Amino acid sequence: MKILVCGATGFVGHHFTAALREAGHTVIRGIRKPSQPDDIAVDYCKDTTKEAWLPKLAGIDVVINAVGVLRDSVKQPMALLLEQTPIALFSACQEAGVKHIVQISALGVDKGIETAYFQRRRAPEAYLNNLPDSISCLILRPSVIYGDDGASAKMFRFLAQLPVHGLPAGGNQRLQPVHIDDICAAVNRWLADTNAHSQTVAAVGLEATDMRGMLDSYRQQLQHSQALHINIPAFIIKLSALMGDVIPASPLCSDTLTMLNAGNTADSAAFTQLLGRPPKSYQTFINRGLA
Structure with a gap:
C-alpha cells in the first residue's frame, strides 16, 4: 500500500517509516522540508484546510498522523497541530478515497481531565469516529513510549544511572x-x-508500574547496583510546575503534572489482541548494547 506518514521525522513517525517500508509498503514522508524523492511538503501550521490536503493525497491508501506536541507555544500551537489540521486532513481523506487512517492519540484522553492537551486530542478522535464505514480508522492511545533513540527514554536512562534518584512525591x-x-x-x-x-486501543506495555519501579528496573537493566531514593515533596514539584508554565521548553508544567498524577495505565488485553501476542514488558526494554 501507499502510505503517507505525517510527522515522519519525529520519533514515532521515523519508526513507522522504517517498519512500514520493511513490511513492503511504499511510504511517503510528510515533512516540512522534503529531502528524499518520496517526500512531500506538509506544514501543520499552514495546511489547515481540506483544500490544502487534497492534492497531497492523490494515490494514497493509508494516512498515519504521528504529529504531536506536548506544550502549547506560538511556533507550535496545539489548536492547529493537534486539532484543526488533523481534522482538515481527515476530511480530505474522506473525499480523496483514502481507505485507512491511523491516529496516534494519548492514553487518558477519555478520563475527563481538562488539560489543553487532552482537550485538543479529543476532537480529532470524535471526528474519526463519525466517518463512514468505508474508511477504517485505528486510534492508538499510547502510554509512555520507549525506544532507544527516544528523547524521553534517553532522559529516563540517564536518571536511572544516577546513584541517587530524586522521586517526585515519592515516585508513585x-x-x-x-x-x-x-x-x-x-x-x-x-x-x-x-x-x-x-x-x-490503549497501547500499553505488558504490566503497569510506577516512576520509582520503572527507574529501578532501568537501572538494573543497565547493570548498576540499587540507587538511593530521596522523596521530593509534592509542594516543590508543584512549584516547579508553576515555573514551567512560563518556560515553554520545560517538559514540566501544571498540565503535564496533572496528567502525570492522574496515572497512565490501562488493561493490555485489547492491545495484545491487536498485536497478536503480549506486548513487551518495561523490564526487558533496554538492550545489552546500551547496558
Missing part, C-alpha cells in the same frame, strides 16, 4: 510504558488484515 505516579516496536508491529498487523475494522 502510575504508568505503563510501551515499546515503539510493539506500536509499529500493531499498525503493520492491522493494515495487513483485510477485515480490519475501526477501533480505539
Whole structure:
C-alpha cells in the first residue's frame, strides 16, 4: 500500500517509516522540508484546510498522523497541530478515497481531565469516529513510549544511572510504558488484515508500574547496583510546575503534572489482541548494547 506518514521525522513517525517500508509498503514522508524523492511538503501550521490536503493525497491508501506536541507555544500551537489540521486532513481523506487512517492519540484522553492537551486530542478522535464505514480508522492511545533513540527514554536512562534518584512525591505516579516496536508491529498487523475494522486501543506495555519501579528496573537493566531514593515533596514539584508554565521548553508544567498524577495505565488485553501476542514488558526494554 501507499502510505503517507505525517510527522515522519519525529520519533514515532521515523519508526513507522522504517517498519512500514520493511513490511513492503511504499511510504511517503510528510515533512516540512522534503529531502528524499518520496517526500512531500506538509506544514501543520499552514495546511489547515481540506483544500490544502487534497492534492497531497492523490494515490494514497493509508494516512498515519504521528504529529504531536506536548506544550502549547506560538511556533507550535496545539489548536492547529493537534486539532484543526488533523481534522482538515481527515476530511480530505474522506473525499480523496483514502481507505485507512491511523491516529496516534494519548492514553487518558477519555478520563475527563481538562488539560489543553487532552482537550485538543479529543476532537480529532470524535471526528474519526463519525466517518463512514468505508474508511477504517485505528486510534492508538499510547502510554509512555520507549525506544532507544527516544528523547524521553534517553532522559529516563540517564536518571536511572544516577546513584541517587530524586522521586517526585515519592515516585508513585502510575504508568505503563510501551515499546515503539510493539506500536509499529500493531499498525503493520492491522493494515495487513483485510477485515480490519475501526477501533480505539490503549497501547500499553505488558504490566503497569510506577516512576520509582520503572527507574529501578532501568537501572538494573543497565547493570548498576540499587540507587538511593530521596522523596521530593509534592509542594516543590508543584512549584516547579508553576515555573514551567512560563518556560515553554520545560517538559514540566501544571498540565503535564496533572496528567502525570492522574496515572497512565490501562488493561493490555485489547492491545495484545491487536498485536497478536503480549506486548513487551518495561523490564526487558533496554538492550545489552546500551547496558
